[in-house]
Amino acid sequence: MKYLLLLSLLGCLTLVYGQMTKTTPGQQTKGLSSKAPATTTVVTTTTPAPVCRDCFPLWCFHYRNYCSYNFWIRKWCPKTCRICTPVRPCKNLWGWWCKFYRHCCNFSSVARNCQQTCNRCQ
Incomplete structure (x- = not known):
């Protein structure tokens, strides 16, 4: 059975779409011997910062x-x-000086302070 959840409140919108399935206790153990070890699968996902x-x-x-x-x-x-x-906004903290350090982006201090010049924006 498929479901669709739509929550809209004056412009803020959340859309969740997926598929729900039902299993009975008999289906969960069907085909497994009683001596088989139980296994657990863990799925880890990463989500971007809100x-x-x-x-x-x-x-x-x-x-x-x-x-x-x-x-x-x-x-x-x-x-x-x-x-x-x-x-945090991506900008050159050292201002116009960053153009002189364009060739030094492999140094951590330059990369951190000249993010825009060194293309280190996220």
């Missing part, structure tokens, strides 16, 4: 004083409530 933004910026600004005790405000306004870390 974007730190408010779903409703004007609304969030208006209700910013409720962050400490209202679950929904924290859920829909993470940036205003300061519960997520914004992504």
